[in-house]
Amino acid sequence: MxxxxxxxxxxxxxxxxxxxxxxxxxxxxxxxxxxxxxxxNNLAETAFARPNGKGWDxxxxxxxxxxxxxxxxxxxxxxxxxxxxxxxxxMAFSTRVGELRVARIDGGYRMxxxxxxxEPLADLPGPIAELFTGIDHHPFRNFENIFVExxxxxxxxxxxxxxxRIATLNLQGLVITxxxxxxxxxxxYFAPGVGIPEDPVTGSIHATLVPYWADKLGKTRLSAxxxxxxxxxxxxxxxxxxxxxxxxxxxxxxxxxxxx
Numbered sequence: 143m144x145x146x147x148x149x150x151x152x153x154x155x156x157x158x159x160x161x162x163x164x165x166x167x168x169x170x171x172x173x174x175x176x177x178x179x180x181x182x183n184n185l186a187e188t189a190f191a192r193p194n195g196k197g198w199d200x201x202x203x204x205x206x207x208x209x210x211x212x213x214x215x216x217x218x219x220x221x222x223x224x225x226x227x228x229x230x231x232x233m234a235f236s237t238r239v240g241e242l243r244v245a246r247i248d249g250g251y252r253m254x255x256x257x258x259x260x261e262p263l264a265d266l267p268g269p270i271a272e273l274f275t276g277i278d279h280h281p282f283r284n285f286e287n288i289f290v291e292x293x294x295x296x297x298x299x300x301x302x303x304x305x306x307r308i309a310t311l312n313l314q315g316l317v318i319t320x321x322x323x324x325x326x327x328x329x330x331y332f333a334p335g336v337g338i339p340e341d342p343v344t345g346s347i348h349a350t351l352v353p354y355w356a357d358k359l360g361k362t363r364l365s366a367x368x369x370x371x372x373x374x375x376x377x378x379x380x381x382x383x384x385x386x387x388x389x390x391x392x393x394x395x396x397x398x399x400x401x402x
Contacts, residue, residue: 149218152343152374152389160343162218163188189215197234205337213345220244221391250390295322305334343374
């Protein structure tokens with residue numbers, strides 16, 4: 143029997159932001175068991191953390207496979223540690239993309255993530271390029287996703303994804319983004335190939351979106367909104383080679399799970 147929490151990350155209320163499941167372990171379970179738990183939860187991510195003497199080792203699983211990087215489930219894990227495991231001070235997480243740090247501030251949390259600079263992309267893959275026929279667009283990429291800048295917020299909100307085409311990507315998913323009047327920029331994220339048709343609020347993509355928009359807008363402090371059905375507001379800052387993202391989180395559920 144093990145305790146599992148479900149947390150709505152990047153939200154100050156239940157049913158907002160992006161839900162993630164979190165398990166705090168003494169040591170890793172068998173990988174196939176962790177993947178089965180994630181598939182059973184059928185959330186965008188299930189996070190597993192264990193103490194490592196200096197902080198925490200952290201891994202994330204979608205319903206389909208383990209992923210390299212996840213922001214909202216990192217925030218959810220920090221919330222569980224602070225609210226339910228009496229963790230204090232800055233929390234350090236050792237992950238596949240390096241050290242992630244989270245501090246509790248002003249009723250919320252500030253994540254300190256590595257910046258993954260946007261890489262130029264000359265052309266979109268054929269099936270994806272067809273989704274933007276007749277639309278002014280500017281593609282770029284990072285190590286796990288393709289990004290496309292659209293003309294404005296209205297174009298981002300009106301975009302109708304073809305999940306079958308997007309699932310053909312060799313990379314994890316597709317991000318669309320655009321300049322906004324109410325925020326500095328908005329985005330949406332689709333990763334059907336890893337079991338996430340549209341992610342509600344995604345911390346990891348902002349590790350690339352923030353340096354991209356900081357360069358375009360000539361500012362390092364940015365207000366972002368992910369325009370999914372649930373939606374989420376992120377306060378962001380480019381700090382050298384790091385991206386700082388501030389958001390809130392609330393516990394929705396604590397459950398006992400019975401492992402085989």
